[in-house]
Amino acid sequence: MGSERTSRRELLKGGAALAGGVTLGELASSQAQAHDHPMTPGSQNASPMILGSKELVEYGQRSRYVTSVRIQHPPGGRPSPDLFGKVFHVASPLQDSVGVITPSSLHYVATTRGSYMPDIDPKLHTLTIHGLVDQPLTLTMDDLKRFPSVTRLHFIECAGNRHTPRQKTVQETHGMTSCAEWTGVLLSTLLKECGLKGSATWFVAEGAEEVKGASSMPIAKAMDDCLIAYGMNGEALRPQQGFPVRIIPPGFEGIFHTKYLRRIKVVDRYYMNYNDFGHLREDPKEAALSEQIGPKSVITYPSGGQQLPGRGFYEISGLAWSGGGAIRTVEVSTDGGKKWNLAELKTTPQRMAHVRFGYQWTWDGNATEILSRATDEIGQVQALREQIAQWWNVPVERNYRVPGLDNSVMPWKIAKDGSVTNGLA
Ligand SMILES: Nc1nc2c(c(=O)[nH]1)N[C@H]1C(S)=C(S)[C@@H](COP(=O)(O)O)O[C@H]1N2
Ligand SMILES: [Mo]
Numbered sequence: 001m002g003s004e005r006t007s008r009r010e011l012l013k014g015g016a017a018l019a020g021g022v023t024l025g026e027l028a029s030s031q032a033q034a035h036d037h038p039m040t041p042g043s044q045n046a047s048p049m050i051l052g053s054k055e056l057v058e059y060g061q062r063s064r065y066v067t068s069v070r071i072q073h074p075p076g077g078r079p080s081p082d083l084f085g086k087v088f089h090v091a092s093p094l095q096d097s098v099g100v101i102t103p104s105s106l107h108y109v110a111t112t113r114g115s116y117m118p119d120i121d122p123k124l125h126t127l128t129i130h131g132l133v134d135q136p137l138t139l140t141m142d143d144l145k146r147f148p149s150v151t152r153l154h155f156i157e158c159a160g161n162r163h164t165p166r167q168k169t170v171q172e173t174h175g176m177t178s179c180a181e182w183t184g185v186l187l188s189t190l191l192k193e194c195g196l197k198g199s200a201t202w203f204v205a206e207g208a209e210e211v212k213g214a215s216s217m218p219i220a221k222a223m224d225d226c227l228i229a230y231g232m233n234g235e236a237l238r239p240q241q242g243f244p245v246r247i248i249p250p251g252f253e254g255i256f257h258t259k260y261l262r263r264i265k266v267v268d269r270y271y272m273n274y275n276d277f278g279h280l281r282e283d284p285k286e287a288a289l290s291e292q293i294g295p296k297s298v299i300t301y302p303s304g305g306q307q308l309p310g311r312g313f314y315e316i317s318g319l320a321w322s323g324g325g326a327i328r329t330v331e332v333s334t335d336g337g338k339k340w341n342l343a344e345l346k347t348t349p350q351r352m353a354h355v356r357f358g359y360q361w362t363w364d365g366n367a368t369e370i371l372s373r374a375t376d377e378i379g380q381v382q383a384l385r386e387q388i389a390q391w392w393n394v395p396v397e398r399n400y401r402v403p404g405l406d407n408s409v410m411p412w413k414i415a416k417d418g419s420v421t422n423g424l425a
Contacts, residue, residue, distance in 0.1 A: 069093060074172070090108060092175045101180060104241070107241060123141070125208075125262070127228070152248075152350075155354045159255060187222045194266075202269060204263075205217065205263075250323075251325075292323035296382055297372045301317045301318070302414065311363050318357055319357070370411070
């Protein structure tokens with residue numbers, strides 16, 4: 001045990017040397033403390049045994065010391081009458097996230113206002129594909145699972161994921177996005193089975209609730225990469241994520257990811273639906289053009305509400321994603337945007353999936369501002385709020401609302417005492 005600990009210490013020292021030969025400060029001293037109190041059986045720090053409760057044996061639970069949870073979004077938002085309970089929007093705790101996969105229990109949730117969460121028996125559920133097809137299909141869940149499957153990592157992001165000066169944590173500013181591994185059948189596979197008529201240019205995906213959660217999408221998207229998903233992170237979809245089946249149109253605004261999918265109608269024009277009037281644009285010309293999420297990134301550590309224990313070495317960590325494809329690069333600035341440095345991508349960037357980035361930084365203890373900016377594989381660069389204001393010819397006031405989807409660069413302020421706060425405030 002002793003030698004293991006020493007080597008880990010040396011490893012940390014090595015990392016700090018790479019980052020400019022500085023001492024680790026707080027990090028090193030906490031390691032030394034750990035060394036003084038080894039976790040040997042019988043010592044004060046030895047943990048009591050966890051008994052095999054039904055919950056731990058049958059369907060695993062996390063440690064009771066891990067307490068990160070989802071929260072209502074926005075805090076104090078309007079209550080909903082649905083089965084799930086009180087809120088339409090629930091944000092994921094990005095400040096505690098590691099890697100790129102959001103655990104299903106912590107995936108953000110968005111429910112259309114006035115909607116409810118249906119409790120669907122998968123044996124009774126069917127998916128119908130009809131409209132401008134040669135042969136309409138009605139599939140049971142068992143039928144669907146007989147088609148060749150694909151498994152892909154994709155993020156979803158709600159259009160309501162926008163950062164304002166009043167929000168305090170990254171969960172509040174950016175928690176309405178998550179990334180999961182989805183398993184299902186490509187919509188193109190099913191449409192080939194039906195045979196598309198020449199006039200087919202759009203399709204409408206409809207959910208099972210009263211408000212039908214319907215959206216129109218181009219048939220080109222259907223034939224490209226839309227996934228009819230029944231699996232999530234290695235198991236069945238969760239009810240809040242659309243059990244037993246939903247559509248994943250990768251990179252499109254969250255509202256297009258219809259849950260409880262029961263019908264796909266192939267049509268020859270953009271169909272205006274409840275979603276267009278409730279959430280999207282009411283002008284069909286604009287609505288038909290506002291689907292794709294722009295390149296976006298956010299630093300999750302250090303982020304609002306967190307506290308740096310002191311000057312020294314840190315790895316700045318965050319997430320980046322784009323509806324335009326895979327992320328190509330992420331840059332981090334630690335001086336309020338004067339100098340931008342290339343960050344390290346911690347996972348292989350995949351199309352329309354979160355990628356984790358890291359940047360090794362030695363904080364000198366002075367007040368500063370840290371920011372991140374993403375560039376995707378088609379060359380789109382995440383814009384600063386100032387740039388977006390210029391395009392729209394609006395003044396950059398503190399409360400300025402970025403028009404459309406807000407993928408602007410997010411600043412975090414770090415004070416001399418190490419406290420981290422919203423840089424827009
Ligand atoms: N049937 C149905 N599909 C739906 C919704 C809904 O309320 N009903 N909400 C949409 C919205 S606004 C978003 S952002 C995403 C959120 O997916 P999630 O709740 O799995 O995170 O689902 C979309 N699909
Ligand atoms: Mo949404």
